[in-house]
Amino acid sequence: MIRRLAWMWKASLALTAISTAAWGQSASPTPAGPKIYSCVTADGRRLTSDRPIPECQGREQTLHRSDGTVRAKVAPAKSPEEKAADEVLQRELLAKKAALDDAIRHDRNLMARFKNRAAHDLARAAALDDLDAATGVTQRRLASLAKERKGLDDEAEFYKKKTLPPKLKQALDANDAATEAQKLFLEQQSAERGRVNRRYDLELTRLQKLWAGAPPGSLGPPPSAHESEPPPSAASVSGARR
Incomplete structure (x- = not known):
C-alpha cells in the first residue's frame, strides 16, 4: 500500500512537471516576424x-x-521647425503643470494652516500686534528725540548771531539724523502693515472659496508678492511726481 501511494505521488509530480513545461512553451512569445x-x-x-x-x-x-x-x-519625420515648435509646446506644458502643482500645494498648505475664519483672523491679529509693538517703539523714540531737540534749540538760542559750539552743533546734527531715521522706520512700518492686511485679505478671499468646496489648485496661481502690495497712497504719488 505504501509503495503504491509513493508511486502515485511520483506520477503526480511528473504530470505536473510536464503540464508546467507545456504551458511554458505555449505561453512563450512568438518571435516577431520581419518588418x-x-x-x-x-x-x-x-x-x-x-x-x-x-x-x-x-x-x-x-x-x-x-x-x-x-x-x-x-508618421512622417518632423522638420527642424516642427521639432522646435514641439519643444516650445513641451516647455509650456511643463511650466503649466509646475504652476498647477504649486497652486495645489499652496492651497493645501493654506487649508492645513487655517481650518476656519476664526483661525485666520487670529493669525492676522498676531501679525498686526507685532507691527503695532514695533511702531510703538518708534513713536516713543520720536517723542524722546523731539524732547531732546527742544532742549538743544533752547540752548542754541544763546548763539543766534554766533557760531555754535562744535559739541552743540554735533548734537543738533545727530538729533536730525536720528529723527529722520525714525520717521523712515515709521513709514516702513506703516507700509508693512498695509502689506500684511493686503496679504491676509487675498488669503481670506481664496480660503473662502476653498472652504466652500473649490478643489485645491482650481483657483489659479497663488497671489504673488507684488499683488500683496497695497495700492500707493495719494501722498506717495504726489511725492513721486515732485
Whole structure:
C-alpha cells in the first residue's frame, strides 16, 4: 500500500512537471516576424524595404506584417521647425503643470494652516500686534528725540548771531539724523502693515472659496508678492511726481 501511494505521488509530480513545461512553451512569445516598410514617394513611386525608407522620410510609411497585412502607420519625420515648435509646446506644458502643482500645494498648505475664519483672523491679529509693538517703539523714540531737540534749540538760542559750539552743533546734527531715521522706520512700518492686511485679505478671499468646496489648485496661481502690495497712497504719488 505504501509503495503504491509513493508511486502515485511520483506520477503526480511528473504530470505536473510536464503540464508546467507545456504551458511554458505555449505561453512563450512568438518571435516577431520581419518588418516590411512601404511608401509612395512624392513622384508616385511605390517603395518597399525592411527598414524605414529614406526617400519617404517626410511622408507617411506603412509597416506590414510578414503576411502583408498592415501592422502600423509610421508618421512622417518632423522638420527642424516642427521639432522646435514641439519643444516650445513641451516647455509650456511643463511650466503649466509646475504652476498647477504649486497652486495645489499652496492651497493645501493654506487649508492645513487655517481650518476656519476664526483661525485666520487670529493669525492676522498676531501679525498686526507685532507691527503695532514695533511702531510703538518708534513713536516713543520720536517723542524722546523731539524732547531732546527742544532742549538743544533752547540752548542754541544763546548763539543766534554766533557760531555754535562744535559739541552743540554735533548734537543738533545727530538729533536730525536720528529723527529722520525714525520717521523712515515709521513709514516702513506703516507700509508693512498695509502689506500684511493686503496679504491676509487675498488669503481670506481664496480660503473662502476653498472652504466652500473649490478643489485645491482650481483657483489659479497663488497671489504673488507684488499683488500683496497695497495700492500707493495719494501722498506717495504726489511725492513721486515732485
